[in-house]
Amino acid sequence: MTKILGFTDSTTQCDCCGKSGLKGTYAVELDGSTLFYGSVCVKRNLGLAKDSDVKNMIDSNKQELKSQAVAYFKEIGGNDIFAKMTLVDAFTPEWEKLDSTYEALKLHTKNKFNISF
Numbered sequence: 001m002t003k004i005l006g007f008t009d010s011t012t013q014c015d016c017c018g019k020s021g022l023k024g025t026y027a028v029e030l031d032g033s034t035l036f037y038g039s040v041c042v043k044r045n046l047g048l049a050k051d052s053d054v055k056n057m058i059d060s061n062k063q064e065l066k067s068q069a070v071a072y073f074k075e076i077g078g079n080d081i082f083a084k085m086t087l088v089d090a091f092t093p094e095w096e097k098l099d100s101t102y103e104a105l106k107l108h109t110k111n112k113f114n115i116s117f
Contacts, residue, residue, distance in 0.1 A: 003029045016041035069113040
C-alpha cells in the first residue's frame with residue numbers, strides 16, 4: 001500500500017522525474033521504501049486531483065498511525081501502569097518507579113511509530 005508520510009523541505013529533488021530545486025517534496029512509502037516526490041508527481045502517481053486530496057491522504061495516514069500507536073501502547077501495558085499510578089501516593093518510591101516505566105513505554109512507542117502526541 002502506498003502512503004504519503006508528509007512534506008519535507010530537506011529533500012528538494014523528485015525521485016520520480018529527477019527535477020531539482022523544489023521547495024520540498026512529499027515522502028511517499030512505496031513497497032517498504034521511502035521515496036520523495038514533487039507535488040506534480042505525487043498527485044500523478046497516486047491518482048490524486050487536488051492539493052487538498054494530498055493533504056487529506058496525509059491526515060488520514062497520520063490518524064491511522066496514531067491509532068496503531070495507541071493500540072500498541074495499550075498492548076504493552078501503558079494504560080495499566082497509568083492506572084496503577086493513580087492508586088499510589090505521588091512522589092513515593094513506588095510512584096516514581098511506575099512513572100519511570102510509564103515514561104519509558106511512551107518513549108518506546110513514540111520511537112517505534114516515529115510520532116509525537
